[in-house]
Amino acid sequence: MMAGFIWFARWFAMAVKELRVVLLDKRARTTLIISPIVQLLLYGMATTLEVKNVDVGVVNRDNGVASQEILSGLAGSGSIRSIRYYPNLVSLSEGIEQREVLVGMSLPPDLSRDVAVGRTATVGLIVDGRNINAGQIVAEYMDRITRRAGADLRPAYARDGPELVAVHWYNPNLDYRWFTLPALIAVVCSVLVISVSVHTFAREREAGTIDTLQMLPMTPGQKLLGKIMPAFLVGLFNASLFVIIIPLVFGVPLIGSLVLLFVAVVAFSLALAGVGTAISTVSQTQQQAFLIGFMVITPLTLLAGFATPIDNMPEWLQSIAWLNPLRHMLEVSHGVFLKDIPARFALENIGMMLAFAGFFLTIAYVNVWRRFD
């Protein structure tokens, strides 16, 4: 009983000291609380998988009913900001070259006649490949608009063949925010937790306080568990903040179990605090620690399935990605927000994150125990 109390007192002293060191710094405080919120808002507004405000160039050599139909389709589309007319293909290609327009559409002279007699009509489309994402999406819009124009002109042809009716589950309106914002819990918190935890032991080494720390009668466990507290709490605090803001401000549905999400956030913060602290125990200076931390964050984020789908990666990379705590957090976060993920499935992911935390905290423990000799 008494021994347990003393153990706790030592750990508590360590944790309080660490929290003070991190939170006393006004700039650090601002960075840790304001910047995640700013990032959340920025991501909420800026990351968009939709393409709006597109400028389209048109060379119209048809002047018949078909071209009228297509052009009115373009004008009626909410995504297109302006239509510029070019006299010929040469000037259109110049327009694309100068980035006046993102795509160019060429309506051939016999377009209306082909449609009228029932021949397959062709519309040329030039896409600026330098802006590949937006270009591809706009090309798809164009395809839809021309098809619809064709169908309106010759309804008989449109009814041929089966029609594909797609329903998007879990995100029926394909709102990109439903995807990006829950993912941000993992992405933003990982950066914060790692950048706080890499400094822990490196800071003591740089300031020369490490000897004092080692001469105090604390066990490596007390030191380590005290040291990870600020990073852990920063992760927990910001993740909780995100869980509140995302549904309330951005209207993303939160239909799964909050308890599961909370447990996942705890495991996730522990895992990343473990990585950061392990880095700190092998670094001589804070700068070194920060650079290594940065080198770790980038691949973790890339392999999380946030920016690019993991299923598109080579198989060996997919197996590596399976070890990534970010990826597991992402799965739980998306699962809980959008589809009420089954507990068994979430616990699998949480287990992986805990294993990851255990592995890196053990490395850190061994390093602290060896007292950096």
Added chain:
Amino acid sequence: MEAPIGPVIRLSGVSKSFAAERRGAPVVPAVRNISLEVAPGTLLGLVGPDASGKTTLLRMLAGMAEADSGDISVFGKSVSELDRSLVGYMPQGGALYLELSVEQNLDLYARLRGIDPAAEPDRIENIYTLTGLGDFRGRAVGKLSGGMRQKLAMACAVVAAPPLMLLDEPSVGVDPLSRREIWQLARDLSGQETTIIWATSILDDAEKCDELLVLHEGQVRYSGAPTGLTDLANNRVYSTPVLAGDRRKELARVHRLPDTIDAQIEGDGIRFVNRIASKDASPAQPRAADGFVALLDDGLKLQDSRLAATFPDRTETIGQAGAAIAAVGLTKRYGSFTAAYDVSFTVAPGEVFGLLGPNGAGKSTTFRMLCGLLKSSDGRSTVAGQNLRTAGPAARKALGYMPQYFGLYGDLTVAANLRFIAGAHGMGRKEGEGAIDDVVSALSLESILPQRAGLLPIGIKQRLSLAAAVLHRPEVLFLDEPTSGVDPIVRREFWHHINAIAATGVAVLVTTHFMDEAENCDRLMLLNQSRAIAQGTPSELKKGIARGGPEPTLEEAFIALIEAQRRIEADAA
């Protein structure tokens, strides 16, 4: 006929204050109404306790800080129009790049001062010869010993042989041998007409200057020749013999006398400075340091150490057989380099044991092996009956540790630092508050509790370090150069506490450069070039080299012993 040369430096009514750390607090005066003239070729010692305004004054002379009021002229011009190439300024600790080599640092500073090292190889070679750094050209400055670093810093500051040298504590933190060499270096690097301003808190240095300016709390307290300062203690310094076993008791008794300004152990006696002439004790030769304490006497009686009073009474352990600290054949090798070889000694409870030696002799290595901070290559050591390397964290409860450099958290307040230390020792809230109250009131730290530890003056930091080291009332104290860089007054107050703590039965191990500090030790070990070359009481060490002549000072004994070993090594080679 030659025109009369005016003073190099002329100050009239110069004052400067600094803004307080917190908004709304009053400004902190650093220098108050100083007037001064310095003739060419003078070596002026700028002497004073920590935070007395020495550095501020030097920075103003170098044109790096502006006075709030008053005029400063250097070489007859206002300091703002000063030709900087006429001034060589060495900031405290030097401004060296630790990752660069000796050669790269020296070349860099030479170029910055308009000297092409390739065009003037003689000048550069001469500097290498004078500093003795020729063999270390390629070594990174961070790996040099403290003495070498100070020499290089000075060489970098004065590489262009400027007619005015401003040196901020060039001899701080180095051993007596290196200190002598640094003095010699300053003389060798300067010419007849060179004016040197030498800031220091070491009074031994002050005796070697032509002129002195003693600063205290930003004000001039004394200005004139060193002998004048010494004269302030004329007929005030006495010595009284004492038995070896009673030294601490006797010291405490002398301190308790109403007229004692200051007292310290020296050899087989107590040397003390009195407020009035005394008939009971035999007079002793006054020194600059005595004049300094007499000058800054606050009229108060040095109280019995209340810090020691908080320690449990362990006096029954004094003289017991079981050693509190034991080292047997401690050896540390790094590859082919041996940092410490076969070091053996024991320290009994209630005993103060000193490790002496030049920079780089292996003191810190030995010290760190005993602490368990470093794994020994060979040999054994125990502290309070435990090997700290293997015994686990709980064994460290028995010892208090004061590192060489400030080892507390600079960003935290004093109170937060002490609370952390208390918690780390496993004290609960109430117990911890009690222990903190005890040390805070014993060391008068109340007023600084809410301040950030990193911003405190060095003397106060040192007191805070002591408070943190003894918060849990350990039975063994490890002090690694505890008073490096603090002024004599702070050092004597510190030793007042340590002596009293030792008297309660605590074993103390201390590494030091200061001979007056070493006089407080019951026994000393002198290390040089990784080996123990002498061990014994301070008197034994002195008598060992006296050879029938007058008893030498401990510093002379120190230098003689080291030079003797160097000769033996040279003969062997």
